[in-house]
Amino acid sequence: MHQLNRIETGVPQTGADDGQVFYRVFHSVASRPYNVANIELFLAISVLISNRPVRANLYLIKTQPGVLFFMTVTYSSYLKVDELLKCQHPLSEGPEHDELLFITIHQSYELWFKQLLHELDFLIRLFNQGEQNRALHTLKRVDSIYRTLIQQVDILETLTPLEFMSFRDRLSTASGFQSYQFRELEFLYGAKDAKKLENYPEGSEHHQRLQKRLESPTLWDAFLGFLAGQGHDIPDSVLNRDYSKVADPSKAVQRVLIDIYRNDPLVSEICEALVDIDTSLQQWRYRHVKMVERTIGSKMGTGGSSGVGYLQSTLFRPVFPDLWAIRSEF
Ligand code: HEM
Ligand SMILES: N[C@@H](CC(=O)c1ccccc1NC=O)C(=O)O
Numbered sequence: 001m002h003q004l005n006r007i008e009t010g011v012p013q014t015g016a017d018d019g020q021v022f023y024r025v026f027h028s029v030a031s032r033p034y035n036v037a038n039i040e041l042f043l044a045i046s047v048l049i050s051n052r053p054v055r056a057n058l059y060l061i062k063t064q065p066g067v068l069f070f071m072t073v074t075y076s077s078y079l080k081v082d083e084l085l086k087c088q089h090p091l092s093e094g095p096e097h098d099e100l101l102f103i104t105i106h107q108s109y110e111l112w113f114k115q116l117l118h119e120l121d122f123l124i125r126l127f128n129q130g131e132q133n134r135a136l137h138t139l140k141r142v143d144s145i146y147r148t149l150i151q152q153v154d155i156l157e158t159l160t161p162l163e164f165m166s167f168r169d170r171l172s173t174a175s176g177f178q179s180y181q182f183r184e185l186e187f188l189y190g191a192k193d194a195k196k197l198e199n200y201p202e203g204s205e206h207h208q209r210l211q212k213r214l215e216s217p218t219l220w221d222a223f224l225g226f227l228a229g230q231g232h233d234i235p236d237s238v239l240n241r242d243y244s245k246v247a248d249p250s251k252a253v254q255r256v257l258i259d260i261y262r263n264d265p266l267v268s269e270i271c272e273a274l275v276d277i278d279t280s281l282q283q284w285r286y287r288h289v290k291m292v293e294r295t296i297g298s299k300m301g302t303g304g305s306s307g308v309g310y311l312q313s314t315l316f317r318p319v320f321p322d323l324w325a326i327r328s329e330f
Pocket of ligand 2: 106175
């Protein structure tokens with residue numbers, strides 16, 4: 001939220017020698033108050049500018065008797081660039097040249113994970129409201145983000161084993177395994193696993209976020225609810241399942257999907273967009289495991305797993321298995 005700037009128009013702050021009245025204008029971006037001699041002119045200009053917000057960075061947002069509030073928006077204040085650029089703290093001595101890349105890549109992943117959760121929560125609402133076209137649009141955006149995330153692996157692949165070893169010991173037991181947003185995304189897609197909550201202290205914000213995701217309907221649940229709303233015959237036992245568990249594959253659902261692919265081109269496009277996302281998720285895992293293999297070989301992971309062996313066991317596991325099961329039926 002932008003800081004509110006307050007102009008005191010009621011009480012003149014400074015009297016000048018020639019009798020001119022000055023008003024103190026508090027301007028948070030300038031970070032110091034400064035004096036304005038002609039408050040009426042200043043206000044008039046502010047109001048004028050506020051009517052053309054595109055051409056100015058001063059927005060009049062509220063007036064009270066004697067008081068004017070306005071916001072000043074700049075590139076840096078809007079995007080919090082100063083705050084953002086203060087968030088990279090290498091731990092190695094020196095610091096080692098390559099540690100900044102490692103931090104930058106992970107932070108950008110986390111930002112995109114945030115965006116993905118934002119889009120997917122919206123998508124679930126669109127399915128609940130039967131908004132087919134906007135749902136398809138959002139699915140395409142989600143997949144486009146994943147394609148970017150997969151490509152980002154290229155950058156980290158330029159990190160040689162020696163370069164990574166120059167700071168790896170500083171990472172201690174930290175690992176991508178602990179990314180709570182990654183786990184939230186997994187839960188949202190349907191890979192529910194209550195055991196994953198054990199990595200976060202009970203009562204902590206991260207634990208609470210995951211607990212909520214664990215108990216909530218998944219993207220697939222929302223999609224099936226949407227199909228039921230369109231008149232498709234989705235069994236009640238499928239719709240009213242225990243959301244905290246992985247959904248069982250369903251022959252009844254698969255029959256509905258086959259019918260959709262044959263008779264409903266618009267909804268089958270949504271199915272294909274879901275398959276795109278499923279493919280992208282699996283591609284990211286594949287690219288990650290190959291990157292890990294070339295960087296640390298058969299070493300154990302900092303998160304305590306066997307490393308590459310563990311990551312290989314997570315490959316080729318679709319999040320929407322019913323959409324894969326039907327593909328040999330045509
Ligand atoms: C040099 C780069 C990297 C190496 C060597 C590496 C290594 C590993 C290893 C060994 C694991 C297994 C867990 C453990 O630590 O025991 C793991 C898990 C994980 N890593 Fe990475 N990683 C790298 C980069 C990344 C990047 C850029 C991300 C992006 C967010 C990421 C996200 C994850 C996630 C989410 C897991 C958990 C996967 C799961 O449990 O299914 N890693 N990584
Ligand atoms: N698990 C990695 C370390 C690692 O990659 C990492 C460490 C801290 C924060 C994020 C990481 N990225 C992915 O696991 C390793 O075993 O070397």
